[in-house]
Amino acid sequence: MSGLSLQHIKKVYPNGYEAVQDFNLEIEDKEFIIFVGPSGCGKSTTLRMIAGLEEISSGDLYIDGKRVNDIEPKDRDIAMVFQSYALYPHMTVRENMAFSLKIKKTPKDEIDKAVNEAAKILDLEELMDRKPKALSGGQRQRVAMGRAIVRHPKVFLMDEPLSNLDAKLRGQMRVEISRLHQRLGATIIYVTHDQTEAMTLGTRIVVMSKGKVEQIDTPQNLYNYPKNMFVAGFIGSPQMNFLDAKCIEKNGHIILQLGDYPISIPERKQKILKEKGYVGKTVVLGIRPEDLYVDNSSVEKFKNSMIQSQIRVYELLGAEVCLHFDFMGVTMTARVEADTPYRNGDTVTFALDPEKIHIFDKDTEITITN
């Protein structure tokens, strides 16, 4: 198992399209790195460049300290799990898993040992003589994992491996992959567009957009301290609410004016806004749905930062409820306790937790303060 280093990696296609722009990342041994972002953001291209399936236009890629830009995929000591699983349909599960070792001319007893071990880890022992067409989606996914495991590679690359599974199975497999990471102690690079997968699996997450790295951090930090509006909006579900707010000074305090509603913010955030010269300007206020409250005690507690609106959609999720409402021309969402008495058409006071308010520059969309 080993570390990776991506230095100023770029991918430019012959038509001039820059799929990946200046990608820099140091991956420690045994890390579980997630590349996340919307479709077409360059995450899969980056993974494919690491795999050697896509040529690196410029920059250096090091695996275990060795520059591998010009090294064939087979010599990079990596294994990859594809979105479509890419199992060989004419081979049994056992043959699929043994293929890489067989062509390396590994002794038969060693192949058997590695395959049986992987089958045991992935609970595939009963299915070894079946062909892929006789397997369910989840089983195929496990075989694809097994094919990667038997090689004991330095790095595992996974390209949206769960996206073809139904929601329930995806949840189970997420847990399996997490367990596998702990058990194998392997370095894993995992591509997904599903931020839940990213948050639950990764030790660090790389958020990408339009070929650029937006932020690299731990899941917790990405959630709490997003660097810009893209990351703030992408991480977290339902996504963060954004509202234009006027930053004004009143009685020696800096407040954010949302239409008719003044929103007070903590001293620390006031200081930063003042220092950076945002007083009198319009900024973007970001608040996550879970940081909006409707219960009486919270409304009492945050009485200096409240807004009022009429509920348009009441959406019961089970343990929680999403209340959707319009405010200043923006559709907002509040995630509250399921026992809330409010329903469609009710006019409700929403309290914003001032500590959880994120403030962004309206033009650059970069975070001013979290």
Place this chain on the structure above:
Amino acid sequence: MKKKKRNNDSAAVNSKLIRKPIERCFLIFLAPTLAAFTIGFVYPFLKGFYLSFCSFKTTSDATFIGLGNYVKALGDPSFTHAFWYTALYAIVSLLLINIIAFVIAYVLTQGIKGANIFRTVFFMPNLIGGIVLGYIWSMIFNGILSRYGTSILMETRFGFWGLIILMCWQQIGYMMIIYIAGLQAIPQDMMEAAKIDGASRMQTLFHITIPNVMPSITICMFLSLTNAFKLFDQNLALTNGQPYEFLADGSVVKTTEMLALNIYNTFYGQNTAARGTAQAKAVIFFVLVAAISIAQLSANRKKEVQQ
């Protein structure tokens, strides 16, 4: 709610009032095709089968003579020669056409420049009719062989290889198109997985590509095998069975004559009494081609994979 009920009703109407009568009257719908098939295929086939047991000059004056025609057909040295000659031709052409077509298809699917132009060019010979091709190639071969003081009609081996070259030239493009379709149907991910698994180009070809194009291989082998056995026009135009070999018993063996041409020559030859024998040969020919094709199909099908 009302609307939903109406929808259900219309579904019921659809199934009960329309489907049932259709099912009951299926014969009316089936009749035109069935009639055409019976008149155009079943009746002539059965009549032909019956005629193979008869002596006849025209189909209306047939007299049943039992297995005599079959005995004569199997004892005819020109027929047995034509059979072995056709079998040899079938094996050689099957191998050459399929191997070359696969190699060209493989090369043309590797993303080389101008692949589309090559595909069109390779396919074009298939658009020319067999008789025309036969005459064109006989001129080409004779043009070359005349430099060495010989011609395609002088030696059996010239006729054999001439026909092989002609048929390769004509059929490779067609088979290539089928192989290209098969190769393009292999998921790219699978090829990449093989690459990451460490397979070399050759290992990928033999362990991944070929097993996955088995359906194309089956169909191409079937087509080239049946085409080989049924070959007529090109055989007629290129050599018409020449050179001849005269046997001690006075009979003649046309050394480059294939089965279909042999049957044709027997039927329409000067000896009108041999028409029954030709009919028996045709039945033997049908059984042979059907048996070989079925055997080949079932052998190949076992190797096919489903995605």
